[in-house]
Amino acid sequence: MVALAIAGCASPATVGASLDVEAVSHAFDIDGAILPVLDDISFGVKPGEFVALLGPSGCGKSTLLRLVAGLEPPRSGNLREDGDPIAGPFPSRVVVFQDPTLFPWRTVWDNVALGLEAQGILKSQRHRVDAAIDLVGLSTFRNAYPHQLSGGMAQRVALARALVNDPRILILDEPLGKLDSLTRITMQAEIASLWQRSGFTTLLVTHDVEEAVFLANRVIVFSDRPARIKADIAVDRPYPRHRGDPILAELRRNILGLLGLDATW
Amino acid sequence: MSTYSASKTVALPQSVEEGAAFAGRPLSLPTSLLAGGTGVFASLAWVGFGLSCLLWEDLGDWSHTHALAIAAFIIGGGIIAATAGGKWLGRFGAGLQQRTPWLLALGLFLTLWEVATAKFAWLPLPFFPPPQAIIEVYTDDLPKLLDSVFASIKLQLGGYAIGAVAGFLTGVSIGWSRSVGYWVHPVLRFIGPLPATAWLPFAFFTFPSSWSASTFLIALATGFPVTVLTWSGVASVSNAYYDVARTLGAKPSFLVLKVAIPAALPHVFVGLFMGLGSSFAVLVVAEMIGVKAGLGWYLQWAQGWAAYSNMYAALIVMSLLCSGAITLLFRTRDRLLVWQKGVVKW
Numbered sequence: 001m002v003a004l005a006i007a008g009c010a011s012p013a014t015v016g017a018s019l020d021v022e023a024v025s026h027a028f029d030i031d032g033a034i035l036p037v038l039d040d041i042s043f044g045v046k047p048g049e050f051v052a053l054l055g056p057s058g059c060g061k062s063t064l065l066r067l068v069a070g071l072e073p074p075r076s077g078n079l080r081e082d083g084d085p086i087a088g089p090f091p092s093r094v095v096v097f098q099d100p101t102l103f104p105w106r107t108v109w110d111n112v113a114l115g116l117e118a119q120g121i122l123k124s125q126r127h128r129v130d131a132a133i134d135l136v137g138l139s140t141f142r143n144a145y146p147h148q149l150s151g152g153m154a155q156r157v158a159l160a161r162a163l164v165n166d167p168r169i170l171i172l173d174e175p176l177g178k179l180d181s182l183t184r185i186t187m188q189a190e191i192a193s194l195w196q197r198s199g200f201t202t203l204l205v206t207h208d209v210e211e212a213v214f215l216a217n218r219v220i221v222f223s224d225r226p227a228r229i230k231a232d233i234a235v236d237r238p239y240p241r242h243r244g245d246p247i248l249a250e251l252r253r254n255i256l257g258l259l260g261l262d263a264t265w
Numbered sequence: 266m267s268t269y270s271a272s273k274t275v276a277l278p279q280s281v282e283e284g285a286a287f288a289g290r291p292l293s294l295p296t297s298l299l300a301g302g303t304g305v306f307a308s309l310a311w312v313g314f315g316l317s318c319l320l321w322e323d324l325g326d327w328s329h330t331h332a333l334a335i336a337a338f339i340i341g342g343g344i345i346a347a348t349a350g351g352k353w354l355g356r357f358g359a360g361l362q363q364r365t366p367w368l369l370a371l372g373l374f375l376t377l378w379e380v381a382t383a384k385f386a387w388l389p390l391p392f393f394p395p396p397q398a399i400i401e402v403y404t405d406d407l408p409k410l411l412d413s414v415f416a417s418i419k420l421q422l423g424g425y426a427i428g429a430v431a432g433f434l435t436g437v438s439i440g441w442s443r444s445v446g447y448w449v450h451p452v453l454r455f456i457g458p459l460p461a462t463a464w465l466p467f468a469f470f471t472f473p474s475s476w477s478a479s480t481f482l483i484a485l486a487t488g489f490p491v492t493v494l495t496w497s498g499v500a501s502v503s504n505a506y507y508d509v510a511r512t513l514g515a516k517p518s519f520l521v522l523k524v525a526i527p528a529a530l531p532h533v534f535v536g537l538f539m540g541l542g543s544s545f546a547v548l549v550v551a552e553m554i555g556v557k558a559g560l561g562w563y564l565q566w567a568q569g570w571a572a573y574s575n576m577y578a579a580l581i582v583m584s585l586l587c588s589g590a591i592t593l594l595f596r597t598r599d600r601l602l603v604w605q606k607g608v609v610k611w
Contacts, residue, residue, distance in 0.1 A: 071508055071511060089514070090514065091512070091513055091514035093512070095509075097505065097508070097509070101505045101508075101509050103506065103509075103524070103527070103528075104604055105527045105528070105604045114509075114510065114515075115513035115514055117519075117523070118513050118514045118515035118516070118519050118523075119514045145603075145604045146604075161509075165513060165514070171512075
C-alpha cells in the first residue's frame with residue numbers, strides 16, 4: 001500500500017487478496033468446559049472488498065479475526081488466503097487491534113518500523129516507514145514516545161504500523177472502539193479513503209452499525225455466541241459516502257432489527 | 266558554642282547589605298536574601314570550625330590540626346565568595362546555593378565533633394576520633410587504603426557482573442520457556458531465599474581460592490533477585506505485544522530480544538538494584554572472614570589494632586563507593602528507560 005503510494009508499482013487488482021472461510025467452528029476450553037464460540041461459519045471475500053463483521057458484544061467476531069490473522073488455528077474448517085490455507089501469522093495479513101498496543105519503549109518511528117525490522121528488511125526499506133508515518137499525518141511526532149500521544153494519535157500510529165507492511169488483507173478489530181466520537185468520525189473517513197486508494201481487502205469487526213454501513217461493501221451480521229451468520233447484506237453505495245444518506249439510514253434500521261434492537265427506532 | 270552566637274550578630278547586617286544589593290529586582294528579593302543569609306551563616310560555621318581547631322589545645326597527638334583549620338577557613342572563604350558572586354558562577358553557583366543549608370549543617374556538625382572529641386573529650390577518645398585523626402589516616406595510610414579500595418572494587422565488579430548476567434539469562438529462560446521453568450523454579454525456591462552468607466563455610470573449602478569463593482558468593486547474592494525480577498518481568502509482558510509482533514512477521518528470537526526483554530527491563534533494574542544491595546553485604550562479610558584484602562578486611566584489621574580512626578576512614582570510603590555504585594546504576598537505568606514516565610529519581 002505504502003509502496004503503491006510511493007512508487008505506484010502495484011495496481012489495486014493485485015494488492016487485495018481473496019479470503020475464504022469454509023465451515024469454520026471454534027471453541028474455547030475454559031477449566032475443562034467447552035465454550036463454543038463460532039458455529040459453522042462460511043463466507044468468501046473478494047479481493048479488494050471491504051467487509052464489516054457486525055454482532056453483539058462477545059459473540060466471537062474478534063476470535064474469527066484471530067483465526068484469519070493466523071494467531072490461532074480453528075478447531076474445524078478451513079481458512080484460505082488466495083486459495084492457500086492460512087497456517088500461521090504472516091505480514092500480508094496485519095491486524096489493528098482495539099488497543100493500539102504500541103511498544104512503550106519504542107518511539108513512533110521505531111514502532112512503525114517494527115514489521116520491517118521483524119522481517120529483516122528494515123535497512124533497505126527505511127523510506128517506507130517515513131512514508132507510512134506521513135500517510136497518517138504524524139511526521140512531527142516520529143520521535144515521540146507512545147505515552148506522549150493522544151488516543152487517536154496512538155491508533156493512527158498502529159494503523160501506520162500495519163500499513164507499512166503493504167498488507168493484502170487489513171484486519172481491523174474494533175480499531176476505533178475506544179476513541180472519542182469526533183476522532184472516530186475523522187478516522188472512519190481516513191480509513192475509507194486509504195482503502196479506496198490502495199485496494200487491500202479489509203475485514204472490520206465492529207459493533208457500531210453506523211460505522212459498518214458507512215465503511216463497508218458488505219455487512220455480515222452475526223448472532224449471539226456461538227456466532228452464526230444471520231445475514232449477509234450488500235451496501236451498494238458509492239464512495240465517498242455521506243452519513244445522512246437515506247439508504248444507509250434504511251440499512252442501519254434493518255440491521256438493528258436483525259440484532260433485535262429495532263424497538264429503539 | 267561561642268562561635269555560633271558571635272556569628273549571628275555579625276551576619277545580620279551583612280545579609281541586609283546583600284539584600285540591598287539585590288533591591289533592583291524586587292521580586293527575587295526574599296529568596297536571594299534568604300539564600301545569601303544562609304550562605305553567610307554557612308561560611309561562618311566553617312570559620313567557626315577552623316577556630317574551634319585552633320582555640321584549644323588538642324587532647325591527643327594529631328599532626329593535621331592546623332592544616333585542617335586552614336582548610337576550614339579556605340572553605341568558609343570560598344562559600345562567602347560564591348554567595349556574593351553566585352550570579353557570575355552560572356550553574357555551579359546555582360548548585361552551590363541550593364546546597365548552602367547542607368554546608369551550614371556540615372560546618373556546625375564538624376565544629377561540634379571537633380569540640381566534643383579533640384578538645385574536651387565529651388565522647389571517649391580512642392573510640393571517637395576527631396576529624397583530624399581521620400584526615401591523618403587518609404594522608405598517612407593512603408597506599409594501604411587504596412589497595413583495599415581496588416581489591417574491593419575488583420571483587421565486587423567481577424562477582425556482580427557474573428551474578429547479573431547469569432541471573433538475567435536464567436530469568437529470561439524461566440520466563441520464556443515452560444520446560445526450563447519446570448526444572449529451575451523449584452531449585453530457585455529452595456536455594457534462593459538462603460542468605461548468600463550462609464554459603465560462606467561451604468564456599469571457602471570448595472573453591473580453590475578465597476577470591477573465587479567470594480566471587481561466587483557475591484554472584485549468588487546478586488543473581489537471585491535479578492533472576493526472580495527478570496523472570497517476573499518477562500512473565501508479565503502482555504500477550505497483546507506478542508500478538509502484534511507475530512502478525513507483523515516476528516520470529517521467536519525477535520519476540521525474546523525485541524519484545525520480552527525490553528518490556529521486562531524496568532523489572533530487571535529493580536532486581537539489579539536489590540542485587541547490588543545484598544552483594545555489598547556479602548562483599549564485606551567475605552572480606553572480613555576469608556579474603557585478605559579489601560575494605561572489609563581493612564575494617565577488621567583496624568578494629569583488631571584498635572585503630573578506630575582507620576575504621577571510620579574506611580567506613581566513609583565504603584559508603585561513598587556504595588552510593589556511587591547505586592548512582593551509576595540509576596543513571597544507566599534512566600538512560601536506557603527514557604521511555605518510562607516518572608521513573609524514581611535517586
